[in-house]
Amino acid sequence: MPCAGRGAGRRGCFRKGKDLVDRRRFLAGVGAACAVPFAGAPLLAATASGTVLTATDVHVKDYPTVEAVRWIGQTLERETGGRLRIRQYHSGQLGRESEAIDMARYGAIDMTRVYSGALNNAFPLTQSLCLPYVFDSVAHMRRAMDEGVGDTVLRGFEHRDLVGLAIYDSGARCFYNARRAIVTPADLHGLKIRVPASDIFIRMLRLFGANPTPLSLGEVFSGMETHMIDGAENNMRSFHSSRHFEAARYWSQSNHSYAPDVLLISKRSLAALTAADRELMIATARQSVAVMRALWDRSDSAARKAVVDHGVHTNEVDLESFKHAxxxxxxxxxxxxxLDTLYRRIRDLA
Structure with missing residues (x-):
């Protein structure tokens, strides 16, 4: 039976019975793998019918990044006659993004999709993607990723046991809260705003005058309900899929970041594949970017209409005042x- 209740879609869940047992067994294996990081084989499972790779995502099952990885799995299965497959755990079923990064590094899981802001401290090149107002639009971000900047950032993962497969959209990050419309940074003064655990975002919010509060995505809704925080910042698609619009009635189009997502695979897991399967995996992941973008464009428009229809107040902001701050x-x-070199390359493509 699927999980029920208001929090089910926001926090992710497993069905009772067999799925719950499977999850416990899986996490027990993850704990063992992480306890001895470089001993034994990665979680990548070889069975009589082929190889199954495990992929995680904190987003819900119909989120564009989840569907793009599902497309990768379907393509791999078709191209290999079922010999290579992907098993997905969406909705944060296996924990937070920070945990997924470590599990992938140690080979306890094979693949994960994470927000670039969660990678800033361990992988400094990703900081270039998260700087305030480095991108002017989604089109600008996509152009920069397609014309060399993305490849440079992806290569930066290899020195820490990961391989960057693809860079996915994460839309325009904007402010939403339960208190008031935000037009200038002064309107953020005194508000407790959830941010990802990234030094860039924490310091940016302080410059805007807000009180930045690092929390996982799954804690945001309850944080707003209990008034631990006043709001957050994220893209419209996540604002809708997490149902944060039920608690935050004000959306302010600040566009302060277009920082994208990154699809990663454990270096050990990729090395365990045959040369032909490695080539197929990398090529298919790159092809999935176009799939993800098409899904993103459709779902972003639908999400905006849905939250406006629900009664959320939306407004433009004074962009120059935010850029100045x-x-x-x-x-x-x-x-x-x-970072200066990557920033100049990005701005040259504006």
């Missing part, structure tokens, strides 16, 4: 030569 943060990070 975030400038000290941008200048500080651009003192790093590698």
């Amino acid at each position: 975030s400038r000290p943060l941008l200048q500080e990070y651009l003192r790093k030569p590698e």
